[in-house]
Amino acid sequence: MKQGRAPRNRAESYNKQMLLEGIFAATTTPFYSDERIYFRKIEANISRYSRSLLAGMVVLGSTGEAPLLDDAESREVLRVAAEAASPEKVLIAGVGRESVKATLELADAAAALQYDAVLVRPPSYYAGQMSSAAVLHYFRSIADRSPLPIVLYNIPKCVPYQIPVELVGELAGHPNIIGIKDSAGKVERIGAQVAAAQNAPRRNVLVTQVFEAATARMLEPRTEADGSFVSAGDLAGGSAVATAAPAIPIKTRSREVGFQVLCGSGSTILESLEAGATGAILAFAAFAPQACQEIYLAWRDHDLALAAEKQKRIAKANQRIVGDLGIAGVKYACDFNGYYGGHTRAPLLGLTAGEKAEIEALLVEVRN
Secondary structure, three states, X not given: OOXXXXXXXXXXXXXXXXXXXXXXXXXXXOEOOOOOEOHHHHHHHHHHHHOOOOOEEEEOOOOOOHHHOOHHHHHHXXXXXXXXXXXXXXXXXXXXXXXXXXXXXXXXXXXXXXXXXXXXOOOOOOHHHOOHHHHHHHHHHHHHHOOOOEEEEEOOOOOOOOOOHHHHHHHOOOOOEEEEEEOOOOHHHHHHHHHHOOOOOOEEEEEOOOOOEOOHHHHOOEOOOOOOEOOHHHHHOOOOOOEOOOOEOOOOEEEEEOOEEEEOOHHHHHHHHHOOOOEEEEOHHHHOHHHHHHXXXXXXXXXXXXXXXXXXXXXXXXXXXXXXXXXXXXXXXHHHOOOOOOEOOOOOOOOOHHHHHHHHHHOOOOOO
């Protein structure tokens, strides 16, 4: 895959906005039993997600066990996923680190691989010192220099600090911060963030002719499939020399969007959309993307009764598999539903036989 370059200055990076609408899978990082990364399974998962109706994928979020990977592993996972993904799918890289410097270094790597945005969580080790001023400085420092637009990540279950709603509203005014994934699981917080950001600057994003996201990989100059081109003049003159085919530009439109709020809980997809969310980034979509997509599509078609029925159908499974059993539960659900979850990496533990049987029973009627 041809790698793009990271933008060289602040103004250039701010021109790279992205539409975040629909359902995104929070992907796993499969491991062998000896805890080495199973890269072929990452390729298989991303390829299969690329054939679904998902809007895109998040690589190296909390579902991807990102804190348990070193920097070299993280870069390789990002590379393998990017090379396996369809150009039409939005790619978001989880790059959150404890320091501004380390976060920016991984953001640069994601930009070189043509990711579309980066997901950044608050620092966690010095949580006691993460005042609003410190968190504001952290996110602004990253946004000022990141070559890709920032999606804030609020995940109080894993980070002992919740980004205050008023701080979200303030950060929404930064031209390189385009949205937030909120995994607090509280619909009222989703609505409050939408309201807090309503005065944030509107952004023009490139979209396709059918108003779907135009990704960085889609916008790369494309050539004819065989990679060679011989002009009519050369043929007439008797000197046929194969050259690169002329670029085939993708047709785009411009669309105006505001600060985009995405829910991170599979139990509140419909309620969050009704509260103003533009979509959702979900661990549940890692093993049952169609079930999540059906909720979104029914809502988009204004069929709230059907959307509510679809939401209710996954509620119990989401709470038990994602909420209670966590990463190990998500990974086994992937294995059961035809994706690749694989082993967890220590210190995370695997499941008991009883827990696996429970997951199987919960997913019998959940379409993947």
